[in-house]
Amino acid sequence: MGGASARVPAKINLHLGVGPLREDGYHELSTVFCALSLYDDVTVRADDYLSVTVTGDGRRDVPADRSNLAARAVFALAEYAGLPDANVAIEIAKQIPVAGGMAGGSADAAGALLAAARLWRLDIEREALMEIAATLGSDVPFALLGGAALGTNRGEKLLPMLHRGELHWVIVVAKGGLSTPAVYQELDRLRAGRGEAVPPPQRPDELMVALASGDVHAVAPLLHNDLQPAALSLQPLLRRTLRAGKEAGALAGIVSGSGPTCVFLCHDEDASIAVAAELSGLGVAKAVRTAHGPVPGARLTPMH
Ligand SMILES: C[C@](O)(CO)[C@H](O)COP(=O)(O)OP(=O)(O)OC[C@H]1O[C@@H](n2ccc(N)nc2=O)[C@H](O)[C@@H]1O
Numbered sequence: 566m567g568g569a570s571a572r573v574p575a576k577i578n579l580h581l582g583v584g585p586l587r588e589d590g591y592h593e594l595s596t597v598f599c600a601l602s603l604y605d606d607v608t609v610r611a612d613d614y615l616s617v618t619v620t621g622d623g624r625r626d627v628p629a630d631r632s633n634l635a636a637r638a639v640f641a642l643a644e645y646a647g648l649p650d651a652n653v654a655i656e657i658a659k660q661i662p663v664a665g666g667m668a669g670g671s672a673d674a675a676g677a678l679l680a681a682a683r684l685w686r687l688d689i690e691r692e693a694l695m696e697i698a699a700t701l702g703s704d705v706p707f708a709l710l711g712g713a714a715l716g717t718n719r720g721e722k723l724l725p726m727l728h729r730g731e732l733h734w735v736i737v738v739a740k741g742g743l744s745t746p747a748v749y750q751e752l753d754r755l756r757a758g759r760g761e762a763v764p765p766p767q768r769p770d771e772l773m774v775a776l777a778s779g780d781v782h783a784v785a786p787l788l789h790n791d792l793q794p795a796a797l798s799l800q801p802l803l804r805r806t807l808r809a810g811k812e813a814g815a816l817a818g819i820v821s822g823s824g825p826t827c828v829f830l831c832h833d834e835d836a837s838i839a840v841a842a843e844l845s846g847l848g849v850a851k852a853v854r855t856a857h858g859p860v861p862g863a864r865l866t867p868m869h
């Protein structure tokens with residue numbers, strides 16, 4: 566029986582501006598997404614019933630049933646295409662930390678969409694795929710697009726951004742995970758405590774210019790995450806991680822998305838390897854990795 570595979574990058578948010586809580590339960594965002602060279606591989610094969618197998622880091626924390634985001638993606642695509650069933654065997658090889666704020670589940674959904682569309686030989690337009698992606702989660706469309714992009718609305722509305730060169734990162738995977746809704750809720754709680762009106766998020770023009778210039782020293786001081794205080798409030802030990810990264814020689818460090826993964830921007834690849842080696846020795850994390858980005862989004866690969 567046939568099959569198809571896709572490889573999908575993790576994301577970080579170089580800027581994450583969060584507006585007030587909306588009536589639909591989401592927050593208005595102005596965010597700069599950046600895809601990193603840390604990948605999940607998703608393979609789908611025709612089968613008599615649906616199954617999900619997960620291998621790699623954090624596999625025990627990923628549901629291996631219909632609630633898996635990749636399975637939900639396959640159902641959504643089958644429904645769109647009017648297929649009678651979505652019976653496929655899905656295999657997910659994870660490198661992206663689970664519940665780490667790097668959109669691992671979203672990556673798997675994007676990979677499942679691409680691979681299943683190939684398996685079923687669907688003649689589906691990119692735009693339709695992006696629309697299905699947005700119904701699965703706010704981060705899923707960017708997993709398909711990749712590169713660097715400005716995200717607005719709840720994060721699913723994308724504008725590709727100009728960028729030059731590669732940025733080199735150290736990724737520090739925390740020992741626990743954080744739930745995305747819980748982190749947004751914590752931000753609302755902290756803001757309510759301050760009693761100030763929350764302004765709409767601003768487009769980060771300065772950062773966009775810096776990315777287009779490819780100057781890492783211009784990008785570093787502009788990294789910003791409105792969710793960071795909320796993630797630090799829920800996991801205070803992350804302060805230590807952020808301090809350690811700076812002391813090890815990173816140009817800047819932030820919590821990635823809803824956390825708890827922390828990412829550190831370094832001068833070049835050699836610097837990222839040196840910072841990673843130093844942080845590995847401190848025992849503050851479950852794992853320390855290096856990666857570069859922006860890299861392209863989800864793409865079909867030869868079968869694994
Ligand atoms: C933190 C980020 O990763 C930054 O890119 C995303 O905003 C989260 O995207 P995601 O995990 O794809 O989130 P979704 O599955 O769409 O939403 C999960 C939950 O996160 C919260 N959420 C998400 C996106 C958004 N703009 N505002 C929110 O408040 C809501 O409570 C929502 O119910």
Ligand SMILES: Nc1ncnc2c1ncn2[C@@H]1O[C@H](COP(=O)(O)OP(=O)(O)OP(=O)(O)O)[C@@H](O)[C@H]1O
Nearest residue numbers: 633634663664665666667668669670671673704745
């Ligand atoms: N394919 C999947 N991979 C990882 N987690 C999944 C998947 N499908 C469902 N989940 C569930 O979603 C939860 C969030 O996992 P995920 O790795 O996507 O978090 P995240 O990277 O913090 O998300 P984001 O950055 O998009 O907010 C997990 O705790 C897991 O139970």
